[in-house]
Amino acid sequence: IDIILLGPPGAGKGTQARRLIEERGLVQLSTGDMLREAKSSGTEMGKRVAEVMDRGELVTDEIVIGLIREKLAAGGKGFIFDGFPRTLAQADALEALMAEMGQHVDAVVEMRVDDEALVARISGRFTCGNCGEVYHDVTKPTKVAGVCDVCGSTDLRRRADDNAESLKTRLMEYYKKTSPLIGYYYAKGNLNPVDGLADIDDVAAEVAAVLDRIP
Ligand code: AP5
Ligand code: ZN
Numbered sequence: 001i002d003i004i005l006l007g008p009p010g011a012g013k014g015t016q017a018r019r020l021i022e023e024r025g026l027v028q029l030s031t032g033d034m035l036r037e038a039k040s041s042g043t044e045m046g047k048r049v050a051e052v053m054d055r056g057e058l059v060t061d062e063i064v065i066g067l068i069r070e071k072l073a074a075g076g077k078g079f080i081f082d083g084f085p086r087t088l089a090q091a092d093a094l095e096a097l098m099a100e101m102g103q104h105v106d107a108v109v110e111m112r113v114d115d116e117a118l119v120a121r122i123s124g125r126f127t128c129g130n131c132g133e134v135y136h137d138v139t140k141p142t143k144v145a146g147v148c149d150v151c152g153s154t155d156l157r158r159r160a161d162d163n164a165e166s167l168k169t170r171l172m173e174y175y176k177k178t179s180p181l182i183g184y185y186y187a188k189g190n191l192n193p194v195d196g197l198a199d200i201d202d203v204a205a206e207v208a209a210v211l212d213r214i215p
Helices: 013-024 031-040 044-055 061-073 088-100 115-124 164-178 180-187 200-213
Strands: 003-006 027-030 079-082 107-112 125-128 134-136 191-195
Touching (some): 003 013, 013 027, 013 079, 013 134, 013 200, 031 044, 031 061, 031 079, 044 061, 061 088, 088 180, 107 180, 115 125, 115 164, 164 180, 180 191, 191 200
Parallel strands (some): 003 079, 027 079, 107 191
Antiparallel strands (some): 125 134
């Protein structure tokens, strides 16, 4: 099965994607992670997108569609699209790319969280630079301060775009360019809203229920 996790910044897409990797053996395709990788490895593309990302604006459709096309061309199935598509053009491109492979997106999970909660989540977030585990100062701290529970690394990081100013821009970009996808997928009969405000385990259960309904 192939699914899309759709939701505003901080909705918990990455957190749920990691659960699905572990529990269902799915493969996460996060355009945010791909772009951050390009940024830190200092490629031409990485340099071009760095400032755009740090400001909280969307990177061009051309670049992100190119990244996804490359990953899909490498083969495999059972994808979790995390943070992609984010515009109607990206949604159309994904549909075309999947159709070329004789596949289609089975379900779109829309994670609903209100703005107030998003600000609290983003401002407390940190991640492990080694294994990618996502933490939160209040809702998901590490067991030992400064040490990743999963891999023991002390390389815990905060993102350059997780500040109040960039978050405001990220939310505006979401409402302007990404939220129209809710209607797009609803019209296709593919939309499955879940309550993203619930505890991580409860959200995971709701997501699991959506996956189990896929024929
Ligand atoms: P991206 O990396 O995709 O970031 P985002 O969409 O802003 O999403 P986040 O990673 O911030 O949040 P999340 O929903 O994964 O939440 P998380 O699980 O971490 O994109 C970054 C940038 O890259 C974009 O701004 C853009 O510039 C560019 N980009 C990426 N894709 C693009 C595309 N397709 N087109 C154009 N540009 C693109 O959780 C957040 C926090 O909350 C964590 O601390 C977590 O521990 C906590 N938490 C999670 N769930 C819960 C819960 N249920 N209860 C309590 N706390 C929780
Ligand atoms: Zn780790």
